[in-house]
Amino acid sequence: MTTAFMFPGQGSQAVGMGKSLAEAFGPARAVFEEVDAALGQKLSGLMWDGPDAELTLTENAQPALMAVSMAVIRVLEAEHGITVANTASFVAGHSLGEYSALAAAGTFSLGDAARLLKIRGRAMQSATPVGTGAMAALLGLDFATAAAAAAEAAQGDVCQAANDNSDGQVVVSGSKAAVERCAEIAKARGAKRAVMLPVSAPFHCALMQPAADAMAEALATVKMTAPVVPVVANVGAAPLSEPAAIRQSLVAQVTGTVRWRECVAFMVAHGVTRFVEIGAGKVLTGLSKKNASEATAFAVGAAEDIAAAAAQIRG
Structure with a gap:
């Protein structure tokens, strides 16, 4: 092997x-x-x-x-x-x-x-100042759909795909309000769940x-x-x-x-x-x-x- x-x-x-x-x-x-x-x-x-x-x-x-x-x-x-x-x-x-x-x-x-x-x-x-950023796991979406949801949610803030872990498990990261918007958009686009993660900072984003x-x-x-x-x-x-x-x-x-x-x-x-x-x-x-x-x-x-x-x- x-x-x-x-x-x-x-x-x-x-x-x-x-x-x-x-x-x-x-x-x-x-x-x-x-x-x-x-x-x-x-x-x-x-x-x-x-x-x-x-x-x-x-x-x-x-x-x-x-x-x-x-x-x-x-x-x-x-x-x-x-x-x-x-x-x-x-x-x-x-x-x-x-x-x-x-x-x-x-x-x-x-x-x-x-x-x-x-x-x-x-x-x-x-x-980033504590509490200003966030990350969320989008479950049940492919990467392209999750990335599109993040882009739509940004609205002048930062929101981007941070981890493409597997098909159906993509983590987004960015400004707290934008990530919360992304969670709702992802659900509307077919995500099974959108879970806010207990992290101390918004990793792997701008x-x-x-x-x-x-x-x-x-x-x-x-x-x-x-x-x-x-x-x-x-x-x-x-x-x-x-x-x-x-x-x-x-x-x-x-x-x-x-x-x-x-x-x-x-x-x-x-x-x-x-x-x-x-x-x-x-x-x-x-x-x-x-x-x-x-x-x-x-x-x-x-x-x-x-x-x-x-x-x-x-x-």
Whole structure:
């Protein structure tokens, strides 16, 4: 089977994530210690003991999710000889997960990935005043219809498709009033439901331009090397291997649409038959079953998952 490794985005965090890995495996402990040192923050303690409200803060959730993904990667390598280079044809990550994918593929050092995500989280949180933006999931509409509903709802405000997760699951983002208008327009156009999301900022829309500027500045000074396998980038839904192009794509990603459905379709079209979600939660595994029903998909995120996942990957 041809394998792709995928890395989860924000929303997959939960208090306790990564703890079993740290207790069972030295390489996982080393990842969490390195991230704590890079940030000058006991992030691992927050991940394992909470409080949940603090872990959910964007500036904490983003590096924390990357740390769990990297802990899984290091354990698979140390315990079973499974690496990105010898196992995966592609890597891809949902929003912040793209940084996890790039760290796993060697583009960023672990410490740099943690610092970049701390900057990204803070910049995204502070890009708009609290309460002025919103996001909504439109269920039961295809992407073109959802994007048209967003355009109609804008009326001089910002409202755009933020995440194309799967057929029938598109997230819109923008000014609060415009997103609320979009929810009503979407229902009129046939959406089964329009659900306002409990987010702290309107991610992946033009309101995030200050955060995109901050990431352009941060990425300009970070050492980047070519990934050991191509990363299928969110904004282009196509593989990238050149650091300059990856840098440009990561900046564009802050305000652009996460084209996840198309990313998966690209990988399937190029022979991927198995998707392995690396890190916390199983969101992308569920989306893979919608986007690539013929492919195998499973998640590995805790100590008890490691041996079974390694056996499946080898198989």
